[in-house]
Amino acid sequence: MTVSYTLSTLNAISELDEQDWNGCLSDDHPFVSHAFLKALEESGSATAETGWMPYHLVLRRDADQSVAGVAPLYVKGHSQGEYVFDHSWAHAYERAGGRYYPKLQLSVPFSPVTGPRFLVPKGPDEAERKALLASGAKQIAIKLGLSSVHATFLREEDLAAARELGYLIRTGEQFHWVNEGYENFDDFLTALSSRKRKAIRKERREANEQGLEFETLSGDQITPLHWDAFFSFYMDTGSRKWGTPYLTRAFFDQIGETLGDQIVLFMVKNAGRYIAGALNFQSRDCLYGRYWGCTEDHKFLHFETCYYRAIDYAIAHGINRVEAGAQGPHKLARGYLPTRTFSAHWMQDPGFHDAVAEFLKAETRDMDAEIQYMNRFTPFKKT
Template sequence: MPIQTLSRLADLDARQWDALLPDAQPFLRHAFLASLEDSGSVAPQSGWQPAHHLLRGDDGRLLAALPAYVKAHSYGEYVFDWGWADACQRAGIRYYPKLLVGVPFSPVSGARLLGEDAALTELLGALAQGSEAGRWSGVHVNFTDARADARLAAEDGWLERLGCQYHWFNRGYRDFQDFLDGLASRKRKQMRKEREQVAGQGIDFRWMAGHELSEVDWDFVHACYASTYEVRGQAPYLRREFFSLLAERMAESIRVVFARRSGRPLAMAFCLVDGDTLYGRYWGCLAEFDRLHFETCFYQGLDYAIGAGLRRFDAGAQGEHKLIRGFEPVITHSWHYLAHPGLRAAVAEFLEQERGAIRAYAEEARAALPYRQAD
């Protein structure tokens, strides 16, 4: 059957899409992606044109799918290709539109190629053909899992790019103090002092699940989230309605921690959770307090993950300051198919050098970890 391209994920039954997902990661669920679209956070007007690729069998059963978007810019992706776009502009090569396979605004690794192998081979071939035919300059598959890495490595023309994030791993800690006991003395004292500084300002914390939050709470969450963009003179990616839709559709995956003083909220960190991982996504504050960011975004998450018996805490992209707080370097992967032969050759040479530098950096970064065995 012909390949179908969806401009609205809501036009596909959620059960069909979710049946292709290999694990419980919340960012790939129909509810999450459709909430982005239905709220207007992802829309052609903002440079994100949904173009989800589907392939069905003769019986109509959905065999494979790709969460995909035609992009008119490179914002909200977290695999930065601005240099490639600039080089194309100088050379008179069209770089936009391009096709992104990934999750908008979410630098979280996971499945990107959903479904059966044979059907995925056909879908990937269609993406490459679309590039060669000039529909888009290339295809970018961001934050892939091991399965996608193996498949794309075996396909002609795909270029691998590495990145580095910082994740915390739970080694069976009984509580936060048990975690601290495994750190070098100086680092342990630093973390304890940072937490005491926040508590000394009269700030306490409350965790709430998605079904516990009211619309007033979501107003505060969005105001905090938006403030992190406004201080940089930017418009926030997510609209207010996104949070209400997500709470309606997948409340069981939502966790929000509120920082409060005298019962009034000051700041928040918005997280999602699956079977074994806490994902820290958005943070914001409406009043500045010393060390509040570290406590709200990192230490509270560690506390929660330990208490819930979660294996991993992914607190988001970038941030070398996470290293000294126990977050370990983790290599991320993305794959890129570029139609223009000159651009492809130049990027291939660049990526070969960059991969070596990323691997070397990740190895060197381990020296900054606070654990006793790293001293």
């Protein structure tokens, strides 16, 4: 029997019941959860005023109006907070007389984390429903007269739905650590070459011999005082890296209340005062490093807090991998391997679409070559 569907949009994630949204998730990925997206909106972090106007997709079965799929979608007035850089496309299109902004962004704001973007419950017509969401984003762009649709940090299994609808696939690179069944950190080190093993031991030893106190906090262990301290680190790092930090102080309070059990906060004290911290989220199979900051500089503190403590935690809790955020070839020497990321892009103007397609052919060749080159320099023993 043929099932028919209707697509609608939300101006706020709160317009849809949390159970209906989360019922479309196939796993416990924190960044596409109703609670995470709601915290972004209600805290004033991702709103029309900040250039992220919610326009989320909802797919319903006509027969009973039950939710059959959702997608986090935004009308964007800029390209900040995306981590898949399209500024050169915007400049080229506008130099040719086009209007690149606003555009549609199918993603999670400020989160360069691979995950589901076409969210549908498991079922026999799962692929069809993903395609309806991907197609729906294109139809909205056409209806609103927007230049393009950009679905970023897609899982590989979602690429087919986008590619078949004419989206262009773009390849990126991050550095991820993979747990090969290690029993402890020393067990992981035995997989490395002697020189790299000695270097990491030296870094950890020096980081931990400076009189600093390290804490690992989760759930209700994290208090407003911890968030106050961490927010000061976040603001300092954000001001130096991005100019204007994206997240408000209220965001951290809200995720602490609603997603606390999926938060792992590494905090560092010096003489009884917090001086550094790293915020991570976790699912059953992954630890996601998101934000880091400090108010004092100490040798190897960044590596210890962000990378080595994350590996320690993943091993102790049986987590399969650690994703340590965007960019960072320096992670390679610390056991984080080059990993492809994917995004999908559709331009309404056929000429512009073709020009981007040609650009991506060359960029993909360069990215493949870079990843192949990086893999020659992993710290693991050569077999």
